[in-house]
Amino acid sequence: MSGGLDSTSLALYMLSQGYEIRAYGFNYGQKHDVELSLVKKNIAYLQSKGYPITHQTIDLRDAFSDSSSSLHKGGDTIPEGDYRDETMKSTVVENRNIIFSSIIYGKALAWANKTQSDVVITLGLHAGDHTIYPDCRPESQEMARELFRISNWGSERVDYIAPFIKIDKGTVLKKGIESCEKLGIDWKVIYSNTISCYNPDELGRSCGKCGTCVERIEAFEKLGLKDPIAYQDTPEVEHEFVLRFFNSKNEEMGTSEILVKSNITDKEVAFNTLPFCDPFVREAKERLYNSHSIRQEIVQVGVTGLADDKFGCLLVALI
Numbered sequence: 411m412s413g414g415l416d417s418t419s420l421a422l423y424m425l426s427q428g429y430e431i432r433a434y435g436f437n438y439g440q441k442h443d444v445e446l447s448l449v450k451k452n453i454a455y456l457q458s459k460g461y462p463i464t465h466q467t468i469d470l471r472d473a474f475s476d477s478s479s480s481l482h483k484g485g486d487t488i489p490e491g492d493y494r495d496e497t498m499k500s501t502v503v504e505n506r507n508i509i510f511s512s513i514i515y516g517k518a519l520a521w522a523n524k525t526q527s528d529v530v531i532t533l534g535l536h537a538g539d540h541t542i543y544p545d546c547r548p549e550s551q552e553m554a555r556e557l558f559r560i561s562n563w564g565s566e567r568v569d570y571i572a573p574f575i576k577i578d579k580g581t582v583l584k585k586g587i588e589s590c591e592k593l594g595i596d597w598k599v600i601y602s603n604t605i606s607c608y609n610p611d612e613l614g615r616s617c618g619k620c621g622t623c624v625e626r627i628e629a630f631e632k633l634g635l636k637d638p639i640a641y642q643d644t645p646e647v648e649h650e651f652v653l654r655f656f657n658s659k660n661e662e663m664g665t666s667e668i669l670v671k672s673n674i675t676d677k678e679v680a681f682n683t684l685p686f687c688d689p690f691v692r693e694a695k696e697r698l699y700n701s702h703s704i705r706q707e708i709v710q711v712g713v714t715g716l717a718d719d720k721f722g723c724l725l726v727a728l729i
């Protein structure tokens with residue numbers, strides 16, 4: 411369970427089928443290692459709701475230290491564009507899924523022996539992965555299943571399947587959301603703790619441009635839902651910037667007042683006091699108007715004087 415949309419949906423689906431889950435994630439030196447901390451949030455959330463799930467992160471950084479994949483910290487820049495583009499081949503990590511699966515198969519055998527129960531290994535592969543990633547294709551999964559079976563005593567207790575291998579990401583998401591409903595948990599909480607982006611910024615926000623972001627955005631659009639995570643350069647981010655900007659000015663300069671009202675985030679955002687001077691007002695206005703996504707929705711930016719003798723203003727931006 412990586413912290414992405416596919417493996418999270420799969421875990422929800424298996425929980426909704428009544429399984430007890432031992433999930434595994436891998437630190438292989440990926441640039442997007444923010445996923446490793448996000449997955450813990452979902453595990454804690456599911457456990458708080460009483461569901462039987464544990465998670466372990468396995469450190470494989472040494473095993474992948476020579477990787478030249480663009481996903482790896484030692485690799486090239488991550489390409490932007492459609493997931494199916496030829497350029498996306500640089501995101502393949504050498505033999506990744508077979509290495510992961512092999513380790514998990516060992517875990518599953520040990521667990522089956524210890525508990526004397528049957529174990530099913532489920533992989534979060536889906537149809538959108540097939541073009542670029544050979545180790546996500548049905549023939550790879552089927553042959554690996556056979557290889558593991560003939561290579562081990564006790565393998566009759568362990569199955570190795572990929573329930574989503576024939577469906578696209580939109581349908582995977584739909585199954586995840588339906589599973590949340592069945593489990594009585596909030597899908598927005600769950601999916602706000604996931605990330606698909608290969609190239610998030612230092613605040614953990616998705617780029618919205620890499621192949622996996624494009625695919626994720628399409629999946630939510632297909633279901634007519636709004637993705638609950640933050641993307642760089644979106645109205646929410648712009649809005650957040652404006653607030654941060656005002657707050658820092660507030661600290662710097664003293665008292666005045668601003669109201670930023672937004673119907674985009676459903677949050678009525680506070681009155682913050684700060685004094686303005688003309689350059690600041692110009693900068694703030696410019697910033698608001700330059701934000702292409704919200705430009706049309708600003709109905710008023712007003713300036714007024716303060717009660718005391720200082721020059722100042724009240725900026726009201728109705729977004």
Ligand SMILES: [Zn+2]
Nearest residue numbers: 607617620623
């Ligand atoms: Zn991205």
